[in-house]
Amino acid sequence: MTAQNLLVELFVEELPPKALKKLGDAFATVLADQLKAQGLAPADAAVTAYASPRRLAAHVAGVLPRAADKAVSTKLMPVSVGLDANGQPTPALLKRLTALGADASAVAALKRAPDGKAEALFHDSIAPGAALAAGLQKALDEAIAKLPIPKVMSYQLETDCELPGWSSVNFVRPAHGLVALHGSAVVPVKALGLTAQNSTQGHRFEAAVSPVVLKDADSYAATLQQDGAVIASFNERKAEIVRQLAAAAAKVGNGAKPIEDEALLDEVTALVERPNVLVCSFETQFLDVPQECLILTMKANQKYFPLLDAQGKLTHQFLVVSNISPADASAVTGGNERVVRPRLADAKFFFDQDRKKTLASRVEGLGKVVYHNKLGTQGERSERVRSIARAIGQQLGSDALAQQADTAAQLAKTDLLTDMVGEFPELQGIMGGYYARHDGLSDDIAFAIEDHYRPRFAGDELPRNPVGVVVALADKLETLVGMFGIGNLPTGDKDPFALRRHALGVVRLLVEKDLALDLTGLLRAAVPAFGSLIQDPSGALADFIYDRLAGSLREQGFSAQEVDAVLALRPERLSEVAKRLAAVRAFAALPEAPALAAANKRIANILKKSEGENTATVNPALLVEAAEKDLYAALQSTVPTANAKFDAGDHTASLQALAALRAPVDAFFDGVMVNADDAALKANRLGLLRELHNAMNRVADLSRLAT
Template sequence: MSHAAKSLLVELLVEELPPKSLKQLGESFGALMFEGLQKLHNLDGNAQLTTFASPRRLAAHITDVPERAVQKPRKVKLLPVSVGIGADGEYTQAFRKKLQQTCDYPDEISPSVLGERISREFDGKAEFLFHTDVSAGFPLAVNLQQVLHALITKLPVAKMMTYQLADGWNSASFVRPVHGLVALHGAEILPMVEVLGLTAGNKTRGHRFEASVNPIVLRDADSYAQQLATEGAVIASFGARRAEIMKQLAVATAGEGLKFAEDEALLEEVTALVERPNVLVGEFDAAFLEIPQECLILTMKANQKHFPLLDVNGKLTNKFLIVSNIRPSDASQIVGGNERVLRSRLADAKFFFDQDRKKTLYSRVAGLDKVVYHNRLGTQAERVERIWAITQAIGLQLGSNELAAHAGEAAMLSKADLLTGMVGEFPELQGIMGRCYAQHDGLADDIAYAIEDHYKPRYAGDELPRNIAGVCVALADKMETLVGMFGIGQIPTGDKDPYALRRHALGVTRMLIEKRLEISLEDMIGISRGAFNNKINFGNTESHQLLDFIYERTSSHLREQGYSVQQIEAVIAKRPQFLNEIPQRLAAIRAFSALPEAGSLASANKRVGNILKKVGSKIGGPVNVALLQEPAEQALHAVLTMVMPKAEAAFKLGEFSSALQELAALKMPVDAFFDNVMVNTEDAALRANRLALLAQLQQAMNRVADISKLAI
């Protein structure tokens, strides 16, 4: 049998897979197989992975796979020499037992074998005994069997299906029932490979309706994609299928002189729903265009998986694109069927829209007292009252009585659209419908847009509210949620965050930083806590927890913006109450880091911090100049006295870079101090005075950021 490397193909033929997770399933299927074979030394160094995923198949193609795993040296750490070798210089019974258990040795171990394979090595702490051997290279079929069984349990599947196998007795579990298994190494079938009650073969199936041959007999691993395309009418590659859909969408759109509403999530989902895409143009009654286009677009995308067509100004037209899974010579029936179904959905939307407009938003506010928000936090009406109070207070801090009044009006109406038929049918439209109905009621645009925008940012990277009134309501909405949930102990743990508190905290961070808002975190927490009127238990502990939570989200956000971890930690360590200052502080730290004195000052600052930490709260009082005996401490005090006022003045003006630049003058006297002055002298008065000097130094150096975090 030849040991030459050949391509490997493995395919699971399944019932229709969940479209929203198909791409991830396909990528994970291939990646887990590749990693598994790699760990078993069953891949050539040039091996390349290609994944395939269609509604009815998961497959992976790997090049340069040898028939047998490469033999590799294996080193196993056993016991410390002190335990493994006795006083007589012989291996102990404990060592022999460990060797039998760990390396599968027989009871009688040959001394010559031990001499060849046992070595003594220092691991950094102690001298250990190691065993080195060459692991046997198993055949590909054996390794693949092991890898497949493992990866089936590791795939990112939210919930497995248990189904009955063809024998009628046994069952298996997978994301969907599996009906076929292909395992080809070159042209050779690997019949030893069995998984989910199936034995590997070389046959698969193509398109349910348009395959020219079924089943398809695969010639070899490399012909998989080509045979599926020509004989099975299937584009097996997720990426190739997506590209084909994009190409057809562009051609169809150009033919209409329009543009389609781009939506990455919809494109991914449609790619996962078809095996042979065919883009067609549909049309609906133009009378439906009186409905807000957000409603129509959501209906087309979410319910029908259609791509709405827009004119050059971004306004919705009455045409849309269908991605069909079949290519008949006459597509009129497909188009007509899609148009009929969409017409029914749009008629429902029109009915809700017409009915909703018969009542004003103001008239709906009273009904919120019958809608439970949270069993421990009351109704939506109570929540709106809190949001209104917080909004007004924030508005007064950020602007004027007029801003507070406008923002307060938007806050009072912010949840009214939850009681409309349209939002009841399409919850994703909350806020959007509030804006539409507010404009219909004749309210000012800034109030209407604030109602829509108070949910923003809805996700990472989403836009922020368009006007300052919207910012006030958005901050109030998020702070009310954060304070309320922390007040009843609903703090996110691990990956669980049912109330999206991380998203709310990130939204607060982004608005304060990007809108450069002059309002402190402590003020917003205090305002929000007051709005609950002792309904929750929110004291200093909860306040500290919430501040920590917001700073964590701020750090994560800044890392995504490209700032270094050290620089972020230096700024966040100071827990700046005004987050709008953070970009300037980071810019100052970045400029300071470029100074030749920066490294030395950061290290000195860290040393100062360690010294002061040991004495804790014992430091106090000003520096007594009369007790400064050493020339080095006198020089440090003199330079510090000169630098501190300049740095403090720059800090108060918000000129953080200038404040840090002033510190460069401290390098030489600080170095000289540590070289020539003993801080922990036996004289208590001198020691206390030198600690006071260091405390003053630390305060001056860490005004903008904790520069000790920059120490390497």
């Protein structure tokens, strides 16, 4: 059997662009996996996915015309059920053999083998390998069934009966062609009412021939590009667009570069079959509008790539990725310039109209916008954010910071009532910053209004100034405390209020801005702002935030042991966590660390079992054994140094100072019986262990490092 490469293509009407890449990868992956599972393709077969606006295709290397036969061992039934007392087959066994295509003559060849507590009968046979036509049909059906289709269409097929359009098909888009080539031979498979052939369609307008006939599986991409004017590979088409965008920007000069937007690039790649990048422009008067508005309308509505100058400022030129390449492109560029002009004019109109009212004049209107049916309006929410922000401002700075935070929090949500944000919700906060400056407010207030949603996502920048930090923290705490307070918690993958993201935002603000705020106190201080609307959720919310912190730290490369050791103590100042982790990592590298961690675990267990008998003090007069006297002396000389280092913020030196305790701790456990018969001696030794335990676990719970 000679293996050859296989090509399968579904030719359809225009596919949803935002889902195209995922659809193409899924089609190729499932198809290839099914062929491999049937033994028609090797496990390491190279698989190439193709996806263009009107086709999904897969190229699989080394596919066999027929899979190899396989030995199959089928469990029949327990021996006691299949054979009677004389060793003769029972009716049940004969019936099972008949179902497998065998008869009584096969009984002698049956194998016996243990199966749990009983012995069972097994029938060995040879299963013929799947033929490619049948195997590919199964794989194709599976690939179509498992496509991650965002929304299914139902359409009708014409049939041979008297009533055309009687058969209906459900698929992402109506399909019009199917190609299945094994080498140069057509594989007779069917799908979606179509029969496989060796031809497809190229570009709607620029294909050299129609249909495009494919010589064999390996010539698919080259033939489609040459005769059909289509770059079938999503990744190659994307790379070509990137190349042309850079070339067009270089031709414009002055350091111009297209805006970087991976999602936009993917979407445009899914909209064109043969990209042609053209330079267009608009009137410079529109540059008076904030560039975020112009960029957003060009990207979201027109799928254009705005051009920025060397300083990152928007220029009056932009790039269009066309799907046609006429000799004279003036009609294409002129058409795109005419289309974008009304969009930019709308943005300018919104900007001009919005500036006729101050942000302060919009505050009252927030009382008419519902935030949540259990938590009131946006106006009530803003008042809660103000209250929380004032409290944080007082803790972090002064009356001045608290007053600025109060002003920014009062105005932060008012841009929700503007025409611009009504049209482009993505600009909330950003437009508030522009309108605040127009109203004559300081940059501190304007930046805080603009930044109070930050960080919006993983890796996003944090607020630029202290006022912004305070308002951003207050805004996130209001959301978290409010939603937890009414029991509106994330479940599984569902998190409609983005509470996980808000919790990570709180963590980042506390840690990266090195804020001197205790987490539990911060949460409890936010609760009174809600009055009687909620139950105090600070305990459950603290657990939630520590969980998010733990996950974030593990993603940053810290081990689960290191993270558990530090967070087991629930440090209130999250800004100290990084120092504690560094100290734990340095301590774990010491030769004394394993023994001390193991001893710490042992001590924790002893103290846990002796709860109620522990004492926090040690009476030196009751120290009898030499080993306990030595441990007590070591504690007196070592702990003050470790505590001084800890209090000075040098957590690494604090833990390393404790390494000197290894020898006396080992000697103590070797030579001292903690649970002495004498109650006074026992209590004193438990007190000694309690003092040791407290000293060793100020930075982290070292017992978590024990293996």
